[in-house]
Amino acid sequence: MTAFDLKVRRYDPESGESAYWQDVSIELEPERSVLDAILKFKADTDNSLGIRCSCQAAICGSCGVRINGQSRLACNTQLGEASEELRSSDGTIVVEPMGNMPVLKDLIVDMDAVHWKKVQRVVPWLLPEGDPPEREYIVPGEAMIDVTQSMACIHCGACVSACLSMEVDPEFIGPAALAKAYRFVGDPRDSQTEERLRDLAEDPHGIYDCTHCFACIEVCPKDVAPMSQIMRLRRRATGDYGIKDSNNGYGHGKAFVDIVGKYGTLHESQLVPRSYADGSLIKSQVRPDSLKQLAEGLPTVLNGLRSGKVSPVKAIWHKKLPDQDQVRRIYHEVESRGERIELNLYIVGDEAENAQMGPDAGADEPAMGDAADVDTGARSTEEEGAGVQ
């Protein structure tokens, strides 16, 4: 048994008192969880401490809290490890309710008001077309690889709690709900793929409101990588359906990719105006709403010029890479194939990790052993422009 010091955030809205920190000392084995410590404290000392929990085995997703500032499951965090973490001050384990959601009491947050409401927003059920088949729907196995990861979500809310976009924009649909959206966008049985994508691309708080900070990927206890699912939604919306949204998501992506294809490096002063014009100033008109957005950015451009960062010449002219023909050839080879190849690490795993598991784990097996089969299965190809067949 080891003695652990916890600092627990307490708040009871019915008391009329403000929130406060409570010091909790518990003796337990270091392998036991933070949840065990809290439940022991409840049982032995103060039963009024509020926490939500059920399975205590990282399956139900009920006990999401923040431990030493990091959103995670209390049942899935060992006391010994938490007390030795670099961010825990002098070994004290700091336990708070999750972020981005209102606190109901102590460590319990209002999941209904935020998380579940957002999940409902994305229509989280299958919308097939036509009469249902006599028996089950038949789907090729490869077609489900990409959605496997999003299906692993246990709705603990850790990603919602950690989301840095939601911190400044509470209306952002958010990582959990958007990962759930991909679960249906990527499902070949669904008939509303384009409608779903258009909806999420046009919403100002949709897929283009994700700032790409990786916070959700870092905290997810089930490796759902919500941000990667959001990027898949963007890829499908722009690459497969060419959805030209009013948030400039399509324009920004297209402009960026085209500029690197042309020059090899980024030409920022072209990127900005082209982003507001569906990617190209020549081929399309700047939309009226984009003009307003472009105008908002003008003072910034002037500041850049005034500070001497950007010369007028540099703003217009950009040097190509000496070997730009190589870059262009690579673009052509990859893009002319008409299908995208993606390596899904969630399925493949990491070669280094596999190797570390020792010779018995397959590292010394013939090259065409089981591992090779897994590889083939996890490399999904998607036909360009293919919708729901």
Added chain:
Amino acid sequence: MKVAYWPGCVSRGFTPELHGSMAAVAPKLDLELIELDRASCCGAGVIAEHNQELVDTLNARTFAMAQQTGVQMMNICSTCQGAQSECQQRLDADPDYRAMINSHLEPEGLHYERAGREWTNKNLLWLLVEDIGLDALRERVVRPLEGLRVAPFYGCYIVRPTGRLGYDEFPQRDFYLDWVIEALGGTAVDYAGSHKCCGFPVITMARATSLRQAGRHLADAIDAGADCLATPCPLCHLNLDLQQPDAEKYVERELGIPVLHLPQLLGLALGLEPRELGMDKHVVKTREVQRKVRELAAA
């Protein structure tokens, strides 16, 4: 120490003072830079969003050119670090996939060799702590930044996801900027925003989200008493410095706190003059920082 140096696009674009200050500070650190001036953009997460095979090939090409130099690779941009580490993770994970990507590089005789521990691609910040060492850095300081309160701003791409960014081997990478500031004699300011997002990736798509993020972190740093911020990421610099006057509107308060690039901060402590470090090329004027540094020199 010799490195294959990838400066990135933005350091030669909208933050030229970063490229210049890195060149100026390298000799002070005994760093010999072999510039990868034929390498392409890392994709900054945007090309990856469009087509993974394309971005993995572009970065495999950069890695192959760096490997040809026979020394490890260094970048000066958190975003390049994160975007390239993401590609490297995929390339290293699957031999068949790697061979397929390498086949695109064959016409030029380039080939990416799976990286073990002998070849690495590190941001300057990691290289400073892990390869040069904080003691060696301390010995080189000629103008300790005593009294200068610096708020570190890391940039998402070198702090998350830890599983991909070498934190298993180097678990303290998210403290390095604080340590470097202290090694240079300054005071690292503790504030809420140090490891959060600057908002830059969505500046053209969700301007309010973007500038509320930048504005909030700047305001937190000011409230914590910082004289300036320092960042190893030029994209963060764009949102925190270039966009700062506009960010004021979104957080409804005055800001006006200078933001230094990591090589500029190093340069000041290693005896270079603010002008040599391009500190006159900022949108938020660096006068106050320069004044403090001058006072240090006089004392």
